Amino acid sequence: MRGERISLELTGSDATAYALAASPGFAKDGLCFAATSGGLYRSTDGGDCWESLPIVEEQGAQMAATAVAVSPSFDQDRTVFAAVKGGILRSSDGGDTWFAAKFPAPPPLFTTLAISPYFAQDGLMLAGTMEDGVFSSTDRGVNWQPWNFGLFDLGVLCLAASPHLREDETILAGTETGLYRSTNGGRAWRESGFPSEFAPILSLAYAIGKDESLLFAGTEGKGLFISCDDGASWDRSAPNSLPGSVNQLQILYKPDGRAEIYALSEDGVLRSRDAGQNWEFLAEAEDPPTAFLVPDPSGEAMFLGLAGKGIVQYEL
């Protein structure tokens, strides 16, 4: 792998990068964020330098940020969200100032954030939690409500909003014991056709193809599953390349509309250019990988979070 270097060094044995997010205009503005056990970090130069953002202090140190998400219309609204224990913080100026939203006690532990692809129009955002199910906001993250009708498992590990959310209002939630599907923008949930014996579901992603949409679900220890019928039925994908856990998924659309799928396994990051049929290793990790991000559709660079180490930047 070319150009491997430590981009952000985190100290401490439990130092972990939980999530990474980049501005949609990363190629121009070089803006990206990292939610870590040491708080929230921001880089404005494509990951060369990172600054710790003073969001919430706990016992004299920055409180851990467990998730981060950037608005798809960041160019216009400069909106970023970060989850910390008990709350979600919102910035409307690219991370300079932050506002906290209120949540009911006991404080929820957020695991994931999902933003509507039509965020500029609908202001819809969802947050998954360890024990409180899904919270939803329809006013750009100012007010949040729990919406857990039909969600029997409140341990939500991942969320994915349909690329056609405006038409189908579909959102998926992966939990410890199965996959749930909402067809009304996250207000009510029904079990989907995913075989529950393969749960927990750690990662979800939609990929829009020319003729069909594909849905990917990464499990804990049981590989990657693909559905071609919007989650009604599932098939195991590439059991040899991805035999174990698939902790994170990312879909990247090339300028010609082709989708590339990136998956984070226990061993590193893999890429598929043929709808999940074949996979190639991009980065094999010596330390346990915790999160990754390919910030730019050109796919030339990648950030990889490694447990106890920090964030490593690769040139692909």
Added chain:
Amino acid sequence: MSEKAPFHSRKTYRPGLVFQPQAQENIKRGLNTLVSAIRPTLGPTARTVAVTSLIENKDSPEVLDDGGIIARRVIELHRRDADVGAMLARALICRQNERMGDGSATAAVLLAAIYNGGLHYLASGGNAMRLRHHLERALEKSLVALDEETYTVEGKRKLAQVAESICHDAELAKLLGEIFDIIGAYGRLDIRKDHSRILRREYVEGMAWDSGLFSRDMIVDRVELQTVYEEPALVLVDSKVNDPRHIMPMLEIAVDQKIEKLILVAAELSAEAMAGLMMANGKLKNFQVMAVRGPGANADERAAAFEDIAIATDAKTLVEAAGDSLKDVTYGHFGRARRGWASAHNFGVIGGKGNPRVLRQHISRLQRWLEQSDDPQMRETLQKRIGRLMGGSATLWIGGLSEIEIDQLKTLAEKTASAMRAAVSDGVLPGGGMAYLNCRSVLESRSQAGDDPDERAAHRILFDALAEPARAIYENAGYEPGEVIAKLSDLDNGFGFDVISGAIADGGELVDSAAVMKAALRNAVLTAGMMLTIDVIAHRQTPEIARQPG
């Protein structure tokens, strides 16, 4: 001046037997009399029926547009032979209304058409038993055809369309569409009267039961009049806790395990045991306990509620019948939740920490029982249990300009909600009678080419009868049924006639609950088949059937 007979006076009749042809003629007369009163209520442009009040000295009649309620109000026809036919029809209509909440008028119209057609055939020498047999076989074919027309509806807009096709009230339909989009077929919906002038809805998170704290002294929040615990543990005892010493093991475990909030759910609690808990609240540091009465009006309901709470929170109920008592409690009996709350009359749990897989299995089991049960009370109980376990509930508040308007709207909302549940669960069909018209194609060949005359007749009778609901809807709206049906027959199955706009419409815009339509057809055919085989009427001293319908 003539004196009104008191409503509850019981006329006595002489016993007697009525043979053919009088028996069938009079049954037909009674059936058609009742159905004639209900037929005008079919469709979105239903006309009304004025029913004189059952209450003495109340002069204003009730004005009704619901076939089920009209049938319920007709408790007896004057002529006792005809009354038999009317009461058999009434039983069918009431059953349809109770079970499905909709489709009463459709069932009535179908019943009359099948019975009249069948009687006409029997007069020409047909065999009643064989006709009945073939009607039931033709029914099966029709139901399969209806299954093929059935499709599911999702999304609040589509569901609002379904609701509007049932209640014909756009505002109510919009709210019910949204509510059922969220709660689904099994979710809990309370429909309550409101003091405002509008309709509104409210959603509540978690599971809640209609039983509250044993003592108001345990209410902590004096403004909201409730107590809310974060991360509470729960202990469930299905018997009375008499001895205050029995609470000590529970308190010791709570202190040992550093449990700060505890909810004791017990069938009963003695004053001494309550005093012990209040003392613990005062003396133990970082510890609070509240005691809640076990939900349920009787032992069965209580056992069911304890089972549900235990599964939702991973608690183990201390069951008196198994020899358990609160003094035997271990840490393994304790359940957990993210939040628990109780007021004087209710208590609830949010984020119960039971095993989601076990909870899913439990809900599936309750759903199977619900599907298999025919007992309305049992169905209601199961529906409530499942609704609670779904993790939230909705309340529809019915406001209006007057008490009468609110009452009428509440009845309409309840009826619509019942039919909506069936539509969400079992799907929908093209509305306005179109589904029945479409499914006639499976009967057509047999009605003309069958070898057996009884079979041909049965298929023809059902073929003709299946057009009657559409004919009634068009007639009630002031259209000539023959013309409309002829127009529709030139088009594909995907089109229907919208009697409101008076235009041909896309079938997707006119929908009916599939379960309601199938139940109406099934009930009508089975009842008509049974009625066609009646040869003799035997009157007893008092016509009991008239007094115990359904």
